[in-house]
Amino acid sequence: MKKRFVGVLLSVIALGGLHGADTQAPPAADQPAPDFSLPSAEGGLVNLKDYTGKWVVLYFYPKDFTSGCTLEAHNFERDLTKYQSQNAVILGVSADTVKSHKDFCTKEGLNFKVLADPDLKVITKYGSVMENNGVKMAARNTFLIGPDGKIARVYQHVSPAGHSAQVLEDLAVLTKK
Secondary structure, three states, X not given: OHHXXXXXXXXXXXXXXXXXXXXXXXXXXXXEOOOOEEEEOOOOEEEHHHHOOOEEEEEEOOOOOOXXXXXXXXXXXXXXXXXXXXXXXXXXXXXXXXXXXXXXXXHHOOOOEEEEOOOOHHHHHOOOEEEEOOEEEEOOOEEEEOOOXXXXXXXXXXXOOOHHHHHHHHHHHHHHO
């Protein structure tokens, strides 16, 4: 009986490992933030290292022009001057194209950088890939990165409505340290 249980347990562990083989765990707080270079809606490449010395709110979202993603973007835009006053920038990332991002930013009046990752390379580095109806896209996760390039906070599966306010609260606490 005990031998059979161990065999079943090992099978479950092996299958679990295969199931998650194409996913990556998100980087944890106090780890260096994975560097990246992605095209922005305004054109040109944006590199994380360009923001050394600033706080970076790196937020991943599923899709341009959807209700939750639009709400989240509007809330970050609403609070943009508060972030700027705390030496912070907002960078949004999804698997949508540069053209889609440009149209989204124009239609919604967004004044922060929105980055395209259609190959899911950076989304994967940050452990933020999800699948919806057979399509892989970014999960709604956010990483607050400190001026030293280390991750200060990780927010997974966030609710778009109050998320910007929560990040601002945490940023206020962290900048007082």
